[in-house]
Amino acid sequence: MSDFMSNAIPGSPYLSYLILWAVLMVGLYLARERAHEVIRAGSMVVRNAMRLAASSVGLAEKRLIARNREVLLAAGEAEAERQLEREFHRISAHVDRSLQNYPSIQRTVSEQITRIEEDFNATSHVPPTPPTWASAVKAVAKIPDQDNTLVASILGDIHRTLVAQEKKVTEEYRAETGKRHRILANMLPYWRAILSRLDEMDKSVPEMQSRARLIDGLMATYEDIRNGSDRAVRKLSSSSMTQFVTAGTVLAIAIGGAMINFNLIALPMSEMVGGGSYIGHFKTSDVAALVIILVEAAMGLFLMECLRITRLFPLIGSLDDRVRRRMMWIAFSILFILAGIESSLAFMRDRIAADIQALRQSLAGSQPGDVTPSLIPTVGQMVMGFILPFALTFVAIPLESFIHASRTVAGVATAGLLRVTAFYLRFLGTTAYYLGSLTTALYDLFIFPSLWLEGVVGKKGRPSISIPSSRKGGGHGGTVSSQGSSSEASFAPRPAMTEEEVISE
Amino acid sequence: MKNRLLLLVLVLLGVLGGCADSSTHATGIYLLVDTSGTYAQEMNKARAIVNYMLGTLQPGDSLAVARIDSGSFSEKDIVAKVTFDGRPSVTNNQKRNFGTAVEDFARSVKGSAHTDITGGLLQAVEFLNETRSGSKYVLIFSDLEEDLDKGQVRNFDIPLSGFKVIALNVTKLRSDNIDPREYLSRLDAWRERVEAGGGQWKVVNDLDRLERILADV
Numbered sequence: 001m002s003d004f005m006s007n008a009i010p011g012s013p014y015l016s017y018l019i020l021w022a023v024l025m026v027g028l029y030l031a032r033e034r035a036h037e038v039i040r041a042g043s044m045v046v047r048n049a050m051r052l053a054a055s056s057v058g059l060a061e062k063r064l065i066a067r068n069r070e071v072l073l074a075a076g077e078a079e080a081e082r083q084l085e086r087e088f089h090r091i092s093a094h095v096d097r098s099l100q101n102y103p104s105i106q107r108t109v110s111e112q113i114t115r116i117e118e119d120f121n122a123t124s125h126v127p128p129t130p131p132t133w134a135s136a137v138k139a140v141a142k143i144p145d146q147d148n149t150l151v152a153s154i155l156g157d158i159h160r161t162l163v164a165q166e167k168k169v170t171e172e173y174r175a176e177t178g179k180r181h182r183i184l185a186n187m188l189p190y191w192r193a194i195l196s197r198l199d200e201m202d203k204s205v206p207e208m209q210s211r212a213r214l215i216d217g218l219m220a221t222y223e224d225i226r227n228g229s230d231r232a233v234r235k236l237s238s239s240s241m242t243q244f245v246t247a248g249t250v251l252a253i254a255i256g257g258a259m260i261n262f263n264l265i266a267l268p269m270s271e272m273v274g275g276g277s278y279i280g281h282f283k284t285s286d287v288a289a290l291v292i293i294l295v296e297a298a299m300g301l302f303l304m305e306c307l308r309i310t311r312l313f314p315l316i317g318s319l320d321d322r323v324r325r326r327m328m329w330i331a332f333s334i335l336f337i338l339a340g341i342e343s344s345l346a347f348m349r350d351r352i353a354a355d356i357q358a359l360r361q362s363l364a365g366s367q368p369g370d371v372t373p374s375l376i377p378t379v380g381q382m383v384m385g386f387i388l389p390f391a392l393t394f395v396a397i398p399l400e401s402f403i404h405a406s407r408t409v410a411g412v413a414t415a416g417l418l419r420v421t422a423f424y425l426r427f428l429g430t431t432a433y434y435l436g437s438l439t440t441a442l443y444d445l446f447i448f449p450s451l452w453l454e455g456v457v458g459k460k461g462r463p464s465i466s467i468p469s470s471r472k473g474g475g476h477g478g479t480v481s482s483q484g485s486s487s488e489a490s491f492a493p494r495p496a497m498t499e500e501e502v503i504s505e
Numbered sequence: 506m507k508n509r510l511l512l513l514v515l516v517l518l519g520v521l522g523g524c525a526d527s528s529t530h531a532t533g534i535y536l537l538v539d540t541s542g543t544y545a546q547e548m549n550k551a552r553a554i555v556n557y558m559l560g561t562l563q564p565g566d567s568l569a570v571a572r573i574d575s576g577s578f579s580e581k582d583i584v585a586k587v588t589f590d591g592r593p594s595v596t597n598n599q600k601r602n603f604g605t606a607v608e609d610f611a612r613s614v615k616g617s618a619h620t621d622i623t624g625g626l627l628q629a630v631e632f633l634n635e636t637r638s639g640s641k642y643v644l645i646f647s648d649l650e651e652d653l654d655k656g657q658v659r660n661f662d663i664p665l666s667g668f669k670v671i672a673l674n675v676t677k678l679r680s681d682n683i684d685p686r687e688y689l690s691r692l693d694a695w696r697e698r699v700e701a702g703g704g705q706w707k708v709v710n711d712l713d714r715l716e717r718i719l720a721d722v
Binding site for chain 1 (some may be wrong): 556564597601617620
């Protein structure tokens with residue numbers, strides 16, 4: 001190709017190149033309008049396709065966000081209902097516990113009040129007042145005896161009798177008053193008993209009030225969720241994120257425990273199922289050990305479901321109590337048996353490992369030491385083998401939280417991904433559009449000599465060269481006027497987008 | 506309903522049973538030990554290799570040790586052979602017995618007049634094919650100087666497809682010291698022969714790093 005170009009005029013390669021360049025300039029100048037249109041159309045196709053794709057992705061994002069909101073609110077509503085239900089159960093239990101003795105307390109209090117009333121009434125009997133003989137005695141004592149001894153004697157007797165009677169009545173009065181004081185003193189324990197009963201009643205009331213306040217708060221949250229307020233959505237979303245991280249951390253810890261458990265039983269499992277057979281690329285013994293651990297986890301999950309601690313399987317929760325209890329015992333029994341098996345396998349593992357170690361030592365030519373092997377590692381492994389299955393049972397709780405929270409987190413993450421995708425699609429479309437403009441400008445720059453010549457010819461007042469244009473009002477092509485304005489217009493690329501257009505992009 | 510459940514369990518067991526494959530992942534190793542001439546003095550090194558293999562191999566793997574003598578294509582030349590049981594405890598006992606057998610052989614070995622390496626290699630191929638091992642290794646503990654008895658025909662291709670042949674401790678002969686090209690041409694000849702049979706060839710002379718023996722060829 002290069003030879004052909006340089007040999008267009010034999011012996012004059014530079015002239016050949018010059019002629020070819022001139023031909024190229026003329027060709028490109030003549031094809032300029034069409035070339036611009038092709039470039040612009042290409043860039044517009046890419047831009048519109050990208051914008052369309054971005055709109056679709058944006059629409060999908062909006063739908064997903066709406067769906068996420070619905071799911072979040074539904075989950076939050078269910079959770080709030082569950083919490084409210086639990087609080088009502090608690091308050092009901094509290095009322096039952098606190099007020100179940102209320103009738104007897106009331107009876108006791110009313111009996112005691114009756115007794116107090118009777119006693120009080122008993123104290124209200126006024127003792128007989130001393131007779132008003134004092135004035136009579138005084139009057140009798142003042143009667144002059146006129147030296148009549150008989151009268152004096154009679155009056156003296158009357159006086160003495162009256163004084164004696166007065167003394168006796170006063171003593172009786174004091175005795176009666178003392179008796180009433182004793183009755184009043186005996187009323188004190190009853191008052192204390194009533195006070196104690198009232199204190200008991202008083203203690204249960206504040207707890208009821210605090211629970212009522214809690215229920216009020218939960219009801220407010222529930223109403224918020226029911227109304228679908230943004231505040232409720234934000235709160236629920238934040239709660240889901242927190243749960244996701246927390247539950248994920250606990251699950252990671254549990255996976256670590258499961259791996260230790262796996263290592264405890266994988267080697268001895270080869271003693272049971274054979275160490276040389278494979279399922280796919282995995283040793284059968286490893287698969288068997290993994291299956292045991294997974295079965296333990298499943299049993300733990302069922303146990304938690306039967307205890308109604310988790311609610312991953314609504315069917316189990318809605319079972320009849322008798323069936324559910326039976327199922328719980330079955331799950332626990334299987335778990336217990338598996339824990340026992342694991343403990344035995346851990347013991348076997350210790351023996352096999354010791355045997356392998358002894359063999360390797362003998363193969364290496366070293367004599368085994370006289371140190372008596374300690375029982376502590378063996379017992380430790382056995383205890384671990386027994387405890388870990390039960391510890392794995394509690395994985396059900398974070399697992400439930402993780403599953404529930406992961407729906408929200410996955411929804412939010414997908415929405416974010418869609419948003420980023422839509423942004424990049426728009427970005428690509430806009431970039432393609434401006435690349436088209438840039439290419440047309442570069443095209444014009446490349447054929448600058450032709451365009452310059454066109455300008456010069458135009459200035460000399462030659463008739464204008466009509467260049468066919470397919471675009472009405474387009475800045476490209478059109479008629480090249482003698483003033484050269486058309487030439488300037490030819491240079492100008494498509495007008496840049498306005499600020500509003502850029503923002504809308 | 507019960508019948509369906511039973512059927513499902515049977516199908517699952519069948520699938521699991523079908524998946525279980527005890528041969529393709531197993532390793533088979535056949536160690537050929539040269540007992541001719543002065544090479545018989547290298548038996549301690551051969552024992553070290555056997556012990557390393559016993560410590561490395563897993564349940565289900567196969568191991569055989571055979572001597573290279575005047576006519577090696579014979580079961581009589583196999584010193585000890587074993588396919589390890591699936592149970593680790595039984596495997597350990599098998600390894601102990603195997604080690605003892607090799608030890609006895611090393612103590613009582615006598616030098617042979619000729620060196621029939623090709624015959625030993627053929628015997629190794631036969632044994633390892635019978636074990637149906639997934640990875641098949643033939644270890645040749647020899648100086649690779651073949652010295653056939655009169656009338657023995659060994660100049661044909663050996664079917665070694667899927668086999669990895671590893672020459673261990675290839676000692677230099679006195680003549681190699683005079684002209685090292687002999688040593689190199691001997692190694693090249695064996696490499697070409699193994700590769701012509703479809704096998705892979707490797708030489709390991711540094712026995713301080715036994716783990717390199719079974720590394721990828």
